Amino acid sequence: MYNSRKPQLEARAKVLKALAHPTRLFIVEQLEKQEICVCDLTAMIGADISTVSKHLSVLKQAGILSDDKRGNQIFYRLKVPCILNFFGCVEAVLNPEQETLQCIGSDC
């Protein structure tokens, strides 16, 4: 029952785990608009650059981001933009009263 679903569920869990950190959610949110280099993301986040680099690595390994070296900077971009649709539903979890109805009819 569970064992037959386990491999796929483990793969899905890895993707969700990669997203399940506030700094990584911030990165995904910022990359919605445009690609950004590590140094600019680091400035926005205000953590050590090695910390940001590791967060980017987690998202990249999960298949959520891709990167692109240009000059001496590395730019990251969203590989799968539909990730952003998650947030509507996550908000519905956080505010069940207002959001549930909206959520069912829309793309959350």
Added chain:
Amino acid sequence: MYNSRKPQLEARAKVLKALAHPTRLFIVEQLEKQEICVCDLTAMIGADISTVSKHLSVLKQAGILSDDKRGNQIFYRLKVPCILNFFGCVEAVLNPEQETLQCIGSDC
């Protein structure tokens, strides 16, 4: 920049973290169809009942499930069904080639 978004992103990360485990994804998937009691879920999963109970507690505390005592059993149900729409997009992350186009046009 990041600090102003941090509280909301932390809240969202908690929800995603609650989902980011294969056993918990299985539970959510099963509860799509109907509510199920702890003992039946335990049988389907094949882990210790205390382990399953703790997974259920994580999902409940995140606002994803609610429970309902009937007789001497406790039934759990999905509180926010749109959670299930996540998976289309998660699959798009896992199989970017085939799924990306579908995903953009649909509700993933």
Added chain:
DNA sequence: CATCTATTTGGCGATATTGCCAAATAGATG
């Protein structure tokens, strides 16, 4: 009331995550 069943909680060892520092790498530039 004694007992049975279903579930939760406490606790423990094993493992994973997080964030910083320091060091390594990789190109760009003088």
Added chain:
DNA sequence: CATCTATTTGGCAATATCGCCAAATAGATG
């Protein structure tokens, strides 16, 4: 080639997660 800049990697301490066992709780039932 020496050096600078941008980024990644290794390592470490602190903290969190996971899954089992044993014990506690809470109703149901005889």
